[in-house]
Amino acid sequence: MYKKHIESPELQAGFEKILEGNKQWMKLVAEDTTGRYQQLAKGQSPEILWIGCADSRVPANQITNTLPGEVFVHRNIANMCVHSDMNMLSVLDYAVNVLKVKHVIVAGHYGCGGVAASLSRKQFGIIDNWLCHIKDVYRLHSEEIDAIQDEEKKVNRLVELNVAEQVSNLCSTSIIQNAWKERDDLAVHGVVIDIATGKIVDLDITFTNSEGLGKVLAFA
Ligand SMILES: [Zn+2]
Numbered sequence: 001m002y003k004k005h006i007e008s009p010e011l012q013a014g015f016e017k018i019l020e021g022n023k024q025w026m027k028l029v030a031e032d033t034t035g036r037y038q039q040l041a042k043g044q045s046p047e048i049l050w051i052g053c054a055d056s057r058v059p060a061n062q063i064t065n066t067l068p069g070e071v072f073v074h075r076n077i078a079n080m081c082v083h084s085d086m087n088m089l090s091v092l093d094y095a096v097n098v099l100k101v102k103h104v105i106v107a108g109h110y111g112c113g114g115v116a117a118s119l120s121r122k123q124f125g126i127i128d129n130w131l132c133h134i135k136d137v138y139r140l141h142s143e144e145i146d147a148i149q150d151e152e153k154k155v156n157r158l159v160e161l162n163v164a165e166q167v168s169n170l171c172s173t174s175i176i177q178n179a180w181k182e183r184d185d186l187a188v189h190g191v192v193i194d195i196a197t198g199k200i201v202d203l204d205i206t207f208t209n210s211e212g213l214g215k216v217l218a219f220a
Contacts, residue, residue, distance in 0.1 A: 046069060046070050049071075049073075049092065051107065051170075052075045053077065053114065054075045054076055057195050058109045072101060076130075080133050081169040109194075111155065116155045118158070137161055163205075164190055180210055190206075
């Protein structure tokens with residue numbers, strides 16, 4: 001067994017704070033009289049898969065006012081749904097085919113650092129290769145983005161367009177399309193979070209079947 005070994009008192013204190021916070025949480029769990037947590041210990045049946053940004057300011061549960069057990073979550077930088085990302089595909093497959101979630105939500109957020117970085121020509125490190133996927137989205141909409149003068153608005157518009165593109169990527173997976181052949185209770189949504197107000201802005205790009213995906217994206 002590895003032994004805990006933190007020499008820096010500051011580092012130790014930072015970790016202790018997490019454990020202290022957990023004591024508060026344990027108190028809430030202990031005070032719960034509904035039996036909810038005993039039930040959750042046995043299994044989960046969430047109705048929502050949330051694919052959000054890894055940004056610390058957009059925690060799925062708090063923003064949707066949901067409890068543990070209600071949202072299955074996948075997060076990465078800039079809430080990307082990359083066709084060949086085995087991590088995302090595994091989460092999606094499990095959520096759709098085992099948990100049978102009813103809603104898959106791609107949630108971007110205004111002021112996304114990943115999206116902002118993708119609009120720059122600077123190198124940031126290994127992340128540059130991930131950001132290429134967002135640059136691909138920019139390339140599809142470069143005319144519209146380039147016409148926007150304000151830098152913040154430029155980023156925020158690309159945030160919206162990126163969410164739309166990721167929704168399209170999700171809908172074109174064999175996982176979603178095969179599920180739609182069997183069920184009519186699966187919706188894929190695209191939203192953007194406004195961190196300053198907490199509001200979830202619905203982009204109105206919900207798909208419940210492969211209609212509207214175009215003849216190439218929709219499998220026959
Ligand atoms: Zn972000």
